[in-house]
Amino acid sequence: MFDKIQQAYDILSRPDADGELVRDALETYGLETEVTTISTDEGATDFVKTVVPGRDPDAPTLGVVGRLGGVAARPAELGPVSDADGAIVALAVALHLGEMRERGDVLAGDVRIATHVCPDAPVVGVATTSVSPVPGCGTGANYLTDLLDATGFVVETAKDFTRGRASFYDEAEYDRLTSLYGSMGRLQTLGEGV
Numbered sequence: 001m002f003d004k005i006q007q008a009y010d011i012l013s014r015p016d017a018d019g020e021l022v023r024d025a026l027e028t029y030g031l032e033t034e035v036t037t038i039s040t041d042e043g044a045t046d047f048v049k050t051v052v053p054g055r056d057p058d059a060p061t062l063g064v065v066g067r068l069g070g071v072a073a074r075p076a077e078l079g080p081v082s083d084a085d086g087a088i089v090a091l092a093v094a095l096h097l098g099e100m101r102e103r104g105d106v107l108a109g110d111v112r113i114a115t116h117v118c119p120d121a122p123v124v125g126v127a128t129t130s131v132s133p134v135p136g137c138g139t140g141a142n143y144l145t146d147l148l149d150a151t152g153f154v155v156e157t158a159k160d161f162t163r164g165r166a167s168f169y170d171e172a173e174y175d176r177l178t179s180l181y182g183s184m185g186r187l188q189t190l191g192e193g194v
Contacts, residue, residue, distance in 0.1 A: 008091035019046025029098030045118035059109030066090025066115030082141035109162030
């Protein structure tokens with residue numbers, strides 16, 4: 001798995017990193033990958049979506065989102081920034097699961113993976129899960145062991161979730177709460193009269 005993190009890091013650390021480089025890497029494992037470029041006057045980013053197909057269309061599907069502001073903050077900072085962790089882990093997960101599938105270890109259900117690639121984004125933020133505060137635009141703060149832990153966690157979750165061994169909520173408790181308090185679906189809308 002370490003090699004996949006290193007491969008993802010190498011792809012995303014390039015000044016010309018974009019969705020096409022990511023697609024090329026994923027397609028080496030036969031993964032169909034969609035790249036959508038969103039541009040404004042201030043810059044562009046490539047949104048990347050891929051699916052690692054499972055063997056059972058009725059098995060649960062897991063979604064993995066690599067969140068970040070940008071993988072780099074060029075020209076102000078050179079190289080990957082702390083904020084790139086989300087994209088690095090998402091890409092490493094896709095590469096690892098793709099390789100597993102190619103070798104014959106096919107998960108029960110699909111895993112859908114999405115992230116975005118922007119090597120010259122202004123990044124503002126502070127890593128809230130680090131031991132000490134790390135600015136989102138700080139370079140040299142991508143710790144490979146932390147990336148390995150995150151990638152391993154997602155891969156193991158994908159294995160168990162897609163075959164029904166793990167769940168993100170207790171169905172019986174959810175049904176009980178719904179019977180007591182009703183649907184909270186209205187909280188997922190813009191509100192009444194909007």
